[in-house]
Amino acid sequence: MFLLVWSAIGVAGAKLALQVLVAVLQVLLDPVPMDVRESIRNVPAVGLVLGALALIAVLMAWTWLGLRVAKSLLRWVIGEDQLAMDSKGVTWRRWWWPGSPVHFLPYSDVAAFPAQLLSKVTALLTSGRTVTLATLGTTEDHEALWRRLCALSRRGAVPAAPSACVPEGYESALLPGGAVMLRRMEDGGRGYIWVLCGTALLFVASAAVILWRQGIDGASVEGPLLAVVLVGLAGLAGFLAWPPVYSRVEWEVRPGVLDSVWYEMGRPKRTSHRAESLDARRDEFEEIGDRPAGVSFSLWLHTPTGAVSLMSDQVFPESVDHLGHWLAHRLKVPLDRSAIEQDLKKREPVPQHHVG
Incomplete structure (x- = not known):
């Protein structure tokens, strides 16, 4: 009605x-x-x-x-979310009409099944891309489906080896000379x-x-x-509307060095940082005006000239932790994540790895 x-x-x-x-x-x-x-x-x-x-x-x-x-x-x-799972992968489609396409996602392409928001069920791929598997149903339905996927795939809410898969929302490519490029995925600005x-x-x-x-x-x-x-x-x-107008930032990562390349008007501006270590931080801020009190998480790169902020997230410490592991592995530097370990433990659900 x-x-x-x-x-x-x-x-x-x-x-x-x-x-x-x-x-x-x-x-x-x-x-x-x-x-x-x-x-x-x-x-x-x-x-x-x-x-x-x-x-x-x-x-x-x-x-x-x-x-x-x-x-x-x-x-x-x-509409209807249709899923079929076995020990090799998940077959799914978002049904609108009988001709709705069917997709198959092998577990070998999946890094984790995030449980940050159980208003939907998603899969984080090793490429950094996120695939939405289900949006309809209740939170209880999504949690049951998430646990079933974790059990069959032997995957958790976070990647078991975060340094081996691209952080969510990023894309990477191997550059000549052995460096690795990392940047935010394009957000579909063609429209x-x-x-x-x-x-x-x-x-x-x-x-x-x-x-x-x-x-x-x-x-x-x-x-x-x-x-x-x-x-x-x-x-x-x-x-x-001219594509070169859009600015973007890329990181070129090699052992001991992180180059930040800023593209503006199609021209690159490079800043090189010699990496000594990485630091994941937890910052609490008090209520100021209309802004409520809360906690933010950030990742910092320590260099001989000082600390450089790489990213921050006011909701999910997992994103900071994942990026930190990925960069530390390729920079060959230590990562200090002690400040956010308690937050990660509080938030991480424990899937049951058995199939009943």
Whole structure:
């Protein structure tokens, strides 16, 4: 019932916004002077263009939100997580319809089955990628499934050999000369680039329409001014959509040396650190203003010139511990994790390695 009501409200809202947008565009693109047209009289091209842009923004946001909510609700109503496990791997699919694809994940590719959040069941691969196996069901269902997977695969909530698998959310590659590159995985920014490109085209088209209406409605000061602003915004959106604009940081790791390479505008800026040791820290902070009191975990690299912060996490000490082990193994330096050992023991669940 709720799904039907939400769908009706969403469709009605989108239909209303689309009807108003079509009416505005019809008036805007009709080559009739402003003072003699039949509808929306005495509204200059600047006002019509701004109104059309606002309607497009509202319509896109409304449609995106409606599709997201509808997809989530439909998954709970008709979706199903199907899993089959044996001693070699897990076969799974997220069922939407009879043609939903089936996947097989061998345990040899799995480093661990994290239990940080049992609102879903995931597998951490040795490559650092995370695969979601199940999202539907209760927390008790997920815990039972997680224990079953741990028992069959002989894997735990954290990798048994963290130095042998890439930390979660990272990717690595072997470089010439024996160094290893480590960086954050790309977060799928192609959709964002397409949005920026579409925005740039929309701004350019709006500026062209404003200048075109100048010859029909008569010259004005605000028309060319808004056209210049829109062209400037289009240039900014196009510039931000240019892939080399995005900055990223990579680490090049070799025994005793960690090079931090910062790519900005496509040009690398390298900072070399001679590694002496690694230190996992636990920091407590008091309540300040709206920020509540809590604990944060961080990883530091000790060099002859001082300590360098590598990462921090305010929720999971496991991520700091895993990255520390991985780097220490390749830098050939000691890792001091005594500050977070108690937190790791408190958080780590103990799966039962037997199959009943």
